[in-house]
Amino acid sequence: MSAKYIAKSAGIASRLLGGEMMIMSAVDSTFFTLNPVATVIWQAADGRTPLAEIVSQRVCAEFEIDFDTAHRDAEDFVEELSSHGILLVSERPFPEPSASPTEAA
């Protein structure tokens, strides 16, 4: 199984509201909300941390779920978000972003 890296698209707006992430696509103004588990993955999508590590270190640590189930669900979730251009997926780490303000979490 090859490593998978995920990064947020530059063309989105997002903000945390009551533990759930609101996301708006600048491409078509489509509006999404993520539940708390998906929000954890989203917040960890820095383009440098492998998805499997995000699942084991963040999701399994914070929620009662076994790694295999969580990883399978995470793969589906990432595929769906990437199909809307909201998440970028690569088999290699993304380049370091230039200095920018920290996103409010």
Place this chain on the structure above:
Amino acid sequence: MSLGQMSEGQVGLMQEMSQRALDLGVPMSVHFDITYRCNERCVHCYLDHDDHGEMTTAEIKRVLDELADAGTLFLTFSGGEVLMRRDFFELLEYARQLMFAVRIKTNAVMIGKAEARRMLELGIDQVQVSIYSHRREVHDAITKLSGSLRRSVEAIRSLRAQGLRVTIANVLMAANMRDHAGVQALARELGVQYTLDPTITPKMDGDTSILNLRIPGVELSGVFHNENLVGNVEEFCAPPPAPGEDVMEGYPCSAGHTLAYISPYGDVFPCVQFPLPSGNVRRQKFLDIWNHSAELNEVRSIRAKDLTVCSSCSHVGTCTRCPGLAYMEGSMRGPSTADCEKSFHRTGIRSANTLRREQSASFGPLIHIQPLRP
């Protein structure tokens, strides 16, 4: 167990999140006027265009940090004319790095191909451009800037060529009240949204002289009964249903609840149309103002049942009553006469405020003073 739960963009979802923001007391939307300076001098404008000490780039960036921390998602940059600030694109870039959904209100006359391309690169959600008429002589007479219609329309074409979402905002007043169909046709030709607003508000210093520019009531009735403007006329103009308990316990609007306005000088208000000074971000953190301002808390305490006249009005559940206009009229709990007129011209049913005024006028003055004649 489902790991990822994703819901997609229906109006219902947005309403759900707005309700959650209301329940949590989160300022989900902020209207930020970054300058009052403008290159147009619109006859109906309520602003003083002199610079009395606008916030610096660094100050605005700090406020944007605070808004992101407070949970604001929707950020509208407006003015004045936003492009009068030389640091506009620097602010825009900073706001997008903070992941705001940014909307821009502009007259667009300073937007060329390069500016449109930069807005696309920065992922701007929407650009709203003010157009008053499809006729040059009418539009330019309102903006008092020769060539402004041509330049604004060229800018819209540049924005559309980049694929940006654009809305034409058509403020309607006596001078252009017959031109909405022409502006609608122009919007169709340009492939942009169209929105009409017949609201003219008093100037910020309280001067009400510009209210004379409002369209006459009979014309307003024509607007409200035009299916090209309102869609289903029967539904739009239906008599108001009897208000239920949920209506009486409800809030008048989002001002001060999930919406805030910030002026170029750092003053915080419940809404751009609600000039109730509630704090200043140069002296306090935005969240301290939002959470603890006595003024904002008073606005939040008002339910429909608390409205002095409107709570007994048949329109209470369907009226567009603006608490800011009511405040300018004398009381944030009182009626907004402009909205009473809208409700009447929409449905043909007089508001409680109108009936009260007619009644007091029919009584005449209680004391007659007769000059003594020699």
